[in-house]
Amino acid sequence: MNSVTVRVPAKVNLQLAVGPLRDDGYHDLVNVFHAVSIFDEVTAVAETGMSVRVEGESADQVPEDGDNLAIQAAVALARHAGRSYGVSLAIRKAIPVAGGMAGGSADAAAALVACNELWGLGLPLEDLMEIASDLGSDVPFALLGGTAVGTGRGERLAPLEVGGTFHWVFALADGGLSTAKVYGECDRIRQEGGEPVGHPRAAEPLLAALRVGDARALGAELTNDLQPAALSLRGSLARTLQAGRAHGALGAIVSGSGPTCAFLAESEAHAETLAAALKTENVARDVLTAHGPVPGPTVVQGPPGRAQRIPLSHDESGQS
Ligand code: ATP
Secondary structure (H helix, E strand, O other): OOEEEEEEEEEEEEEEEEEEEOOOOOEEEEEEEEEEEEEEEEEEEEOOOEEEEEEEOOHHHOOOOOOOHHHHHHHHHHHHHOOOOOEEEEEEEOOOOOOOOOHHHHHHHHHHHHHHHHOOOOOOHHHHHHHHHHHOOOHHHHHHEOEEEEEEOOOEEEEOOOOOOEEEEEEEOOOOOOHHHHHHHHHHHHHHHOOOOOOOOOOHHHHHHHHHOOHHHHHHHOEEOOHHHHHHHOOOHHHHHHHHHHOOOOEEEEOOOOOOEEEEEOOHHHHHHHHHHHHHHOOOOEEEEEEEOOEOOEEEEOOOOOOEEEOOHHHHHOOO
16 A cells, blocks of 8 residues: 545633643543544555654644654654554644644644555554553544543543533634643642542543533533633633633533533534624634534545545544
8 A cells, every 4th residue: 555544623621620730741531522523534644764744734734854753653663563664644734733632742642543555564553552541641532533531641541421412613813822822821820729639530421421422511511621721821711611601502611721612502403503603703713614523534545535534443432
């Protein structure tokens, strides 16, 4: 095989509970991840060296050197295999960059899957997961897709059965927010407030709403401990969230470390009306609709319009 293309979804956090700052600088998290239908595409072509180029949504803000997470993933996979493989990666971005939707992690996961195929390694998902958790806390979920509870730094994952499809609207902001800065601001706000920070736990009513596919109940249960920090760094997001609520969103939340805002709609039709209303209100750089959960990285082949899905082993676990 000379070329492999993998499509990979963005994520939104349905619950992001942040524990106290640990001695190693990380926080214990409870992170309910949910993959949504906004996709990057990563194409891997056999080459002697390692290279990456990026096009699409905010491509100019993504590094095209060894700092790119997709290249780091390819290098880590080659090292794991103990061989000096080469690859040229082409990334087509649709996931907002530094938007709190884990676009870089998604590209890293896609690169692992694409290079595993391209180099004929045949490594099982478990091996890719191990490499993924060294690359970043959000990369293991990006490999899995669907909906899952992450604990630890977010990398210990338990997939969840979800009883339906949820419809979302995403309001994209101008410019990104640095995840590290948002965590720093969260620590600062907490220190100032002086309240003790408890050990994070998954919210049972949220998990129940997911199990039965109840959008109204889910909307009421969305929480993000990073939201006050994101709002403190980017005050305009409060107006964006308010506009979504005013137009009937069942839940309105900053996605991960922001600045993308996520709104849960009642139905696909409601998502379209909500998106149109947010566009009219002028509270976002762009507004997208999407649904979730969707499966993780998917190998696609052939010319556009005749894409063929090659199921990965984890698709058989009922996540697709
Ligand atoms: P998260 O939700 O995991 O905190 P994010 O969605 O806020 O992440 P990303 O889009 O992953 O943020 O980008 C974070 C930074 O990583 C960017 O500023 C960018 O410079 C860098 N980066 C490295 N590789 C990539 C990539 N393939 N795609 C996007 N950003 C990348």
